[in-house]
Amino acid sequence: MTDDIQGRALVFVAGARPNFMKVAPLLRSLRARSPAPACRLVHTGQHYDASMSSVFFRDLGIPEPDAHLGVGSGGHGVQTGRILAGFEEYLLGAPPTRGVVVVGDVNSTVACALAAAKLGIPVAHVEAGLRSFDRSMPEEINRVLTDAIADLLLVSEPSGEENLRKEGIAAGRIRSVGNVMIDSVVRELPAARRLQMRNRLGLQGPFALVTLHRPSNVDDLARIGAVCAFLERAAARLAVVFPVHPRTEKRLREFGLFDRLAATAGMRCLPPLGYHETLGVMSEAAVVITDSGGIQEETSFLGVPCLTMRETTERPVTVTLGTNTIVGHDWARVEELVTDVLEGRYKKGGAIPLWDGQAAERISDVLLGAWGA
Ligand code: UD1
Numbered sequence: 001m002t003d004d005i006q007g008r009a010l011v012f013v014a015g016a017r018p019n020f021m022k023v024a025p026l027l028r029s030l031r032a033r034s035p036a037p038a039c040r041l042v043h044t045g046q047h048y049d050a051s052m053s054s055v056f057f058r059d060l061g062i063p064e065p066d067a068h069l070g071v072g073s074g075g076h077g078v079q080t081g082r083i084l085a086g087f088e089e090y091l092l093g094a095p096p097t098r099g100v101v102v103v104g105d106v107n108s109t110v111a112c113a114l115a116a117a118k119l120g121i122p123v124a125h126v127e128a129g130l131r132s133f134d135r136s137m138p139e140e141i142n143r144v145l146t147d148a149i150a151d152l153l154l155v156s157e158p159s160g161e162e163n164l165r166k167e168g169i170a171a172g173r174i175r176s177v178g179n180v181m182i183d184s185v186v187r188e189l190p191a192a193r194r195l196q197m198r199n200r201l202g203l204q205g206p207f208a209l210v211t212l213h214r215p216s217n218v219d220d221l222a223r224i225g226a227v228c229a230f231l232e233r234a235a236a237r238l239a240v241v242f243p244v245h246p247r248t249e250k251r252l253r254e255f256g257l258f259d260r261l262a263a264t265a266g267m268r269c270l271p272p273l274g275y276h277e278t279l280g281v282m283s284e285a286a287v288v289i290t291d292s293g294g295i296q297e298e299t300s301f302l303g304v305p306c307l308t309m310r311e312t313t314e315r316p317v318t319v320t321l322g323t324n325t326i327v328g329h330d331w332a333r334v335e336e337l338v339t340d341v342l343e344g345r346y347k348k349g350g351a352i353p354l355w356d357g358q359a360a361e362r363i364s365d366v367l368l369g370a371w372g373a
Contacts, residue, residue, distance in 0.1 A: 015108025129160025
């Protein structure tokens with residue numbers, strides 16, 4: 001490798017909440033190498049509230065971004081377009097770049113991958129190959145497109161490699177590296193437990209943690225109304241802790257559902273929680289009911305039962321080896337499974353290969369090997 005390549009920086013992109021816990025271990029791992037390669041972090045600004053962004057930088061020890069594109073919210077076209085234009089401008093003005101690393105499946109992921117690919121800069125996609133096979137999910141479009149243009153596809157679970165091979169992607173572009181988000185869980189769990197969230201929230205007995213933000217659950221009145229009715233029934237059986245995503249709160253208020261839900265006995269509607277707070281609550285919950293992608297993985301690692309309120313998952317290993325069950329909107333089934341949890345009959349789950357807290361080390365090896373050590 002020439003000195004020229006060595007002097008070029010690896011550029012990491014983070015934009016939305018689920019990106020931060022994936023980028024943190026990668027930056028830490030590379031900065032601990034000797035000699036440490038130059039790394040830069042670009043925050044697109046897709047998420048911008050303190051509770052959706054800066055608290056994660058603090059909890060995860062992520063350094064200040066080198067650039068902030070400040071794109072904010074907007075429709076998919078507007079948001080993706082602003083990130084594409086903003087990141088292209090950044091790359092053109094920045095010192096030479098060795099490669100761009102994008103993570104996950106949000107609009108920032110696909111937009112930055114596209115900007116870099118069009119400039120002829122190598123792209124690595126962390127969490128490649130996941131597929132829900134549901135093109136009505138914006139994330140599924142983002143996944144398929146990002147994988148089509150990335151040079152290095154870094155896969156977190158066995159289905160990822162299988163899906164990519166079926167799409168005709170050459171084996172040489174794919175590496176199984178494990179789940180980097182679990183690196184953050186392993187590192188931060190002691191700090192999360194020290195918060196003693198159960199005591200802080202004054203909870204007694206078993207409780208459920210609920211998170212909901214998918215358009216398919218919250219954007220439609222009939223659907224979110226049914227979800228609220230379910231949550232009210234659930235709160236009569238066990239305490240329900242519900243940190244409300246800004247998108248969900250907006251919808252609940254528009255539909256006139258928020259105040260009634262928040263006033264329901266046993267319901268604890270909270271603002272979005274930080275990383276340590278979320279992990280702390282999750283690790284103490286009897287059951288988690290969610291439509292998140294990442295939470296299916298975190299609960300599987302922690303051995304906490306997870307009921308996923310979606311029709312599909314792009315993370316099937318959490319069902320086959322972990323603690324996850326895809327329940328859709330079959331309320332009778334969800335209630336039965338909550339009973340199984342409370343009576344100790346719910347499946348226990350087991351270890352998932354390469355979800356071991358060392359994924360960032362493997363990813364760093366791959367990046368430096370492919371793009372010049
Ligand atoms: C995005 C991701 C989703 C991820 C989720 C985690 C896409 C397509 N979706 O969805 O995959 O699971 O992040 O949160 O990229 N808002 C705020 N403050 C913020 C951010 C958002 O108030 O800091 C509100 C705005 O009203 C905004 C809405 O939430 O319009 C939706 O935000 P957006 O980033 O478009 O999508 P998410 O639903 O957060």
